[in-house]
Amino acid sequence: MNFSVKPLWKEENEVNVMVAEEEKRVLILHNDDVNTFDFVIESLIEICDHTVEQAEQCTWLIHYKGKCDVKSGSFDFLEPMCVELLHRGLSAEIV
Structure with missing residues (x-):
């Protein structure tokens, strides 16, 4: 399978957004049997701009540990990614 797809969002640091420590959030993806x-x-x-290696490692962590932090940043940065993951039928949350 070819995973050379352009990401839907740019990294927050590329946009020069300053995120205060108290505003820092984490996007968590949970395991499912589907x-x-x-x-x-x-x-x-596609959604989180992971490399193939990064995505594979996160997927194994999700499988064995039940969840994985897949992205960090401000709530506004993570929300569209979380929504898209949910639209695809994945279980995700921002904490």
């Missing part, structure tokens, strides 16, 4: 490894990897690449 979605395939390939689908989760593809979603992390």
Whole structure:
């Protein structure tokens, strides 16, 4: 499977946004028994701008540990990614 897809969002630091420590949030992806490894990897690449290696590592952590922090930043930065992951049927939250 070819995972060379352009990300839907740019990294927050590329936009020169300053995030105060108290505003820093984490996007967590949870394990489920429905979605395939390939689908989760593809979603992390497309939505969270992960490399293939990064997406694969997160997917294994999700599988074995039940969840994984897949992205950090401000709530406004993470919210569209979380919404898109949820639209794809994945279980995600911002904490």
